[in-house]
Amino acid sequence: xxxxxxxxxxxxxxxxxxxxxxxxxxxxxxxxxxxxxxxxxxxxxxxxxxxxxxxxxxxxxxxxxxxxxxxxxxxxxxxxxxxxxxxxxxxxxxxxxxxxxxxxxxxxxxxxxxxxxxxxxxxxxxxxxxxxxxxxxxxxxxxxxxxxxxxxxxxxxxxxxxxxxxxxxxxxxxxxxxxxxxxxxxxxxxxxxxxxxxxxxxxxxxxxxxxxxxxxxxxxxxxxxxxxxxxxxxxxxxxxxxxxxxxxxxxxxxxxxxxxxxxxxxxxxxxxxxxxxxxxxxxxxxxxxxxxxxxxxxxxxxxxxxxxxxxxxxxxxxxxxxxxxxxxxxxxxxxxxxxxxxxxxxxxxxxxxxxxxxxxxxxxxxxxxxxxxxxxxxxxxxxxxxxxxxxxxxxxxxxxxxxxxxxxxxxxxxxxxxxxxxxx
Numbered sequence: 001x002x003x004x005x006x007x008x009x010x011x012x013x014x015x016x017x018x019x020x021x022x023x024x025x026x027x028x029x030x031x032x033x034x035x036x037x038x039x040x041x042x043x044x045x046x047x048x049x050x051x052x053x054x055x056x057x058x059x060x061x062x063x064x065x066x067x068x069x070x071x072x073x074x075x076x077x078x079x080x081x082x083x084x085x086x087x088x089x090x091x092x093x094x095x096x097x098x099x100x101x102x103x104x105x106x107x108x109x110x111x112x113x114x115x116x117x118x119x120x121x122x123x124x125x126x127x128x129x130x131x132x133x134x135x136x137x138x139x140x141x142x143x144x145x146x147x148x149x150x151x152x153x154x155x156x157x158x159x160x161x162x163x164x165x166x167x168x169x170x171x172x173x174x175x176x177x178x179x180x181x182x183x184x185x186x187x188x189x190x191x192x193x194x195x196x197x198x199x200x201x202x203x204x205x206x207x208x209x210x211x212x213x214x215x216x217x218x219x220x221x222x223x224x225x226x227x228x229x230x231x232x233x234x235x236x237x238x239x240x241x242x243x244x245x246x247x248x249x250x251x252x253x254x255x256x257x258x259x260x261x262x263x264x265x266x267x268x269x270x271x272x273x274x275x276x277x278x279x280x281x282x283x284x285x286x287x288x289x290x291x292x293x294x295x296x297x298x299x300x301x302x303x304x305x306x307x308x309x310x311x312x313x314x315x316x317x318x319x320x321x322x323x324x325x326x327x328x329x330x331x332x333x334x335x336x337x338x339x340x341x342x343x344x345x346x347x348x349x350x351x352x353x354x355x356x357x358x359x360x361x362x363x364x365x366x367x368x369x370x371x372x373x374x375x376x377x378x379x380x381x382x383x384x385x386x387x388x389x390x391x392x393x394x395x396x397x398x399x400x401x402x403x404x405x406x407x408x409x410x411x412x413x414x415x416x417x418x419x420x421x422x423x424x
Contacts, residue, residue: 172202
């Protein structure tokens with residue numbers, strides 16, 4: 001059945017429950033269902049002033065006011081309904097929603113709880129859940145929003161708020177589920193794209209699964225074709241490209257930028273996505289735009305450092321990390337982790353001396369880090385510097401007596417003691 005026909009039928013049926021439906025009332029319903037709210041008000045407003053409208057007609061008039069943004073007029077008419085019928089669930093629910101939008105959460109809650117006692121439908125449960133969310137009562141909000149979503153998934157706002165609750169709890173996968181439900185219900189907004197981006201960031205889905213696709217026309221990196229993001233053209237092929245699916249940070253960043261061209265969040269998401277995709281030029285471009293508005297924000301500096309690391313620019317990386325630590329943008333453990341990653345890369349390149357130097361800097365911030373101490377111990381051992389190796393193996397044995405390889409560590413320490421005369 002067509003949605004308008006369904007709405008007309010449901011309104012006429014609600015009239016029938018209250019009594020006989022006149023031809024005049026049925027016509028008012030049809031005008032309302034066509035979306036001609038100004039005409040409804042033109043017909044019903046004088047009669048409301050003359051106190052000749054029944055409850056259903058007043059509800060239609062109030063709803064028409066709401067559609068035209070006249071919340072105060074709607075509130076006045078809904079309250080008149082309650083003067084006649086104190087147990088009218090629709091009036092309580094819609095009064096609650098108006099008060100909720102006006103940030104009058106306590107008054108809204110009283111009406112919405114009353115409405116839910118009278119009629120436990122999805123619309124009321126959703127409004128009640130959103131009211132609890134606005135009040136910061138997340139557990140109750142989740143309970144009622146889940147009830148609403150289980151009964152009717154057509155209201156995207158319920159799924160959106162559920163997704164945001166999951167984001168606040170760090171539950172990226174569950175947040176993604178609810179946010180995609182909101183999208184499937186027809187929502188498309190900056191808030192939704194940002195929230196989906198946050199959900200993918202929590203899951204480290206910076207780019208979606210990468211596929212090879214043939215495209216009918218020329219495309220460039222960042223083009224979106226059939227919900228796929230073009231990453232790059234495959235050299236030596238005819239119009240074949242590496243693409244990724246839309247379920248990732250990169251895609252949501254592109255969508256957010258379309259809606260909000262000045263969005264720093266979009267620039268961050270795009271820089272993160274392109275860095276993950278291996279396109280350092282585009283990552284650098286979006287990072288520069290991010291830095292214009294967030295010069296020393298932790299996320300901007302983090303991206304800057306990761307970009308330097310991916311480009312093996314060790315000199316600038318070290319400077320950036322030292323500056324971030326001095327400015328208290330990064331805590332010691334985070335600085336140490338980046339130095340550890342750089343040292344691992346230097347070691348893979350065969351530069352043990354630089355690897356040891358970087359690990360020694362990392363050690364100053366995290367002197368009990370097992371991975372850093374183990375790396376230093378093995379590097380010194382491999383380079384024949386047995387005195388230094390002995391000291392690090394001794395620390396490992398003392399600090400990690402329950403390590404799975406404690407016997408191996410102890411044996412290595414014993415051999416090193418013998419080589420160096422037994423002094424620790």
